[in-house]
Amino acid sequence: MGFTVYQMDVKTAFLYGKVKEEIYVDQPPGFVNSKFPHHVYKLDKALYGLHQAPRAWYATLTEHLLQNGYTRGTIDQTLFMKKEKQDMIVVQIYVDDIIFGSTSQAMCKDFEAVMKKRFEMSSLGEMTMFLGLQVRQNSEGILIHQGKYVDDMLKKFDMQNAKSAHTPMAERPLLSADPDGESVNQTMYRSMIGSLMYLTASRPDIMFSVCQCARHQANPKLSHLTAVKRIFRYLKGRPRLGLWYPRNSEFNLYAFADSNYGGDEIDRKSTSAGCQYLGDRLISWQCKKQHTVSTSTAEAEYVAASACCSQVIWMQHQLLDYGLNFLKTPIFCDNEAAVRIVKNPVQHSKTKHIDIKIHFIRDCFERDLIQMERVHTDSNVADIFTKPFGNARFDVLVNLLKMIRFEDS
Helix, strand or coil, X not given: CCCCEEEEEECXXXXXXXXXXXXXXXXXXXXXXXXXXXXXXXXXXXXXCCCCHHHHHHHHHHHHHHHCCCEECCCCCCEEEEEECCEEEEEEEECCEEEEEECCHHHHHHHHHHHHXXXXXXXXXXXXXXXXXXXXXXXXXXXXXXXXXXXXXXXXXXXXXXXXCCCCCXXXXXXXXXXXXXXXXXXXXXXXXXXXXXXXXXXXXXXXHHHHHXXXXXXXXXXXXXXXXXXXXXXXXXXXXXXXXXXXXXXXXXXXXXXXXXXXXXXXXXXXXXXXXXXXXXXXXXXXXXXXXXXXXXXXXXHHHHHHHHHHHHHHHHHHCCCXXXXXXXXXXXXXXXXXXXXXXXXXXXXXXXXXXXXXXXXXXXXXXXXXXXXXXXXXXXXXXXXXXXXXXXXXXXXXXXXXXXXXC
């Protein structure tokens, strides 16, 4: 929509919240009333450390914004909007961090005045960092990356001088439980996995590899640590990759779904994968092992498509809060049998064993909420979340993710 996103911070946010429950606290050490040493205080407002503090803060903030003409999102309760004729402002709250943008500069100024009237605020100007994500904004679009985090992580685990790798995981051999392998330090292994998990917020190219390694945190072996270190070596070779959101791209919602049939060497469960786009902008991606063992490729793909459909339906409702209505959202799948199962209204005998909750995708199809489309495997972006690849194929899929290299500014 062409507007700049700004950031504000609330000082001592939790102290503004009013508590509804009866809560009593001891007199603080050094400030005990000599006349009433055994008395306690009854709280009127929240304090840091109270379980009720976040809820009380959100309630106070919501009440203030609603009184000033803002409406709250039906899906995301921390999203607030206000419309005036052709202009609109969008406000997103994360505890005491607030980001907002508008098609009108006057509405941004008005929002700042509304917040400063009730709370002690600090204006941080144009958004450059939010929840650890670095943000660059210009007239062409928005770049989201974690370049500094990658540098810090490589330094933390002494991998800044490691030999770089072209892909985050080798195609062969596949990762296994390796019961006879040499055990490694669990604390260090889990620390490495935790650091990588946070990085997947802006690096979908390592999502599958990190998820595979994360499954072995209970009893990590040397082979698992080697696989984790390869991810770090890949990051050493490509530390400057980020998600690019161009302004001039089309504004249509579509998704890709895929799975790897029986991909887990231990329990033979498949992995569901999906990714959702708004035009050329990758806005969401998933990689999760399925709960049950699929008996065919078609079933594994059908389960993956159903999981992807759930995310698409949630996004459709979320986008309604922004005034955007998307129906017949196409979901692209590279398995013809799975597409036919969705489009066939008759319960086929081969699908009777599939959990009923999976079949809701058929209902969504019949209500024209989604469209199931066949796509060639080479064009299915979700494939990158299902298995490791060689250099050439991996580069193609990273390009399809709309990730770009950037230079430090």
